[in-house]
Amino acid sequence: MSLVPVSALLREAQAGGYAVGAFNCNNMEIVQAIAAAAEAEKAPVIMQASQGAIKYAGIEYITAMANVAAAMVNVPVALHLDHGTSFDQVMRCIRSGFSSVMIDGSKHTLEDNIALTRQVVAAARPVGVSVEAELGKIGGTEDDIHVSDADAFFTDPEEARVFVQETRVDALAVAIGTAHGRYKGEPRLDFARLEKIRSLISIPIVLHGSSGVPEEAIREAIRLGVCKVNIDTNIREAFVDRCRKVIADCPDEIDPRKILGPAREAAVELIREKIRIFGSSGKA
């Protein structure tokens, strides 16, 4: 199949009461793992490229790998820009073939975030590319952007209503207590805030920083309107842990395929498990 926009997947997820997994990809093995896991689970899936992935692999390689992966499976696959930083970057991704983009204007004022998001929606929608925006600041690390817990501002529900009305964006990432990267303690999600946001906006809600969030909390967030769940850190952990294990077991191994192949398998297992938790298994 060819790449589909995220909005098409999220519309169905919203109607069906499940979430689509959005998994970060940085290299060929992880792209293959995401596709294999989605195919095995008969689930729609989103591959997304962060700022770090773009620096590491480049927009063209990522697009080419995602296109090949999508063509080789019988489930819908979207390619999404994660935390897009500027209008120019969004345009480069769209020209390259991304089917969906995020414009992260959360570090700007509300007015500037609205203006930037509107500009992206105006350019993306006519070419069938869906747009995710961010309101409030999600904690943790987004490549060069470090948001300390104290600065991680939660999304204001009324602002979310105005933001969606003004931008007509397709999906909204909210700050309700999750953070990117590894958690120090157990994350505590502000479900009351999520419920309030849900009552004021009808578009799909996106949960970032979902690695390390307990299964029950993820399920509750989905019940309250989250339709896209982003996972990066847990894939990194599964992948690198398996590399370490193989190297420890076979210290003389010099064939990268013997190390990266098992790591790819570990990523498949992890992603399949997440897809089942999100309820998207069998929904393709």
Ligand SMILES: O=C(CO)COP(=O)(O)O
């Ligand atoms: O939100 C994410 C990507 O945008 C992923 O967050 P984690 O790395 O915490 O899973």
Ligand SMILES: O=C[C@H](O)COP(=O)(O)O
């Ligand atoms: O945005 C969230 C990502 O997990 C950060 O990833 P990055 O280091 O690849 O930019």
Ligand SMILES: [Zn+2]
């Ligand atoms: Zn952000």
Ligand SMILES: [Zn+2]
């Ligand atoms: Zn994120």
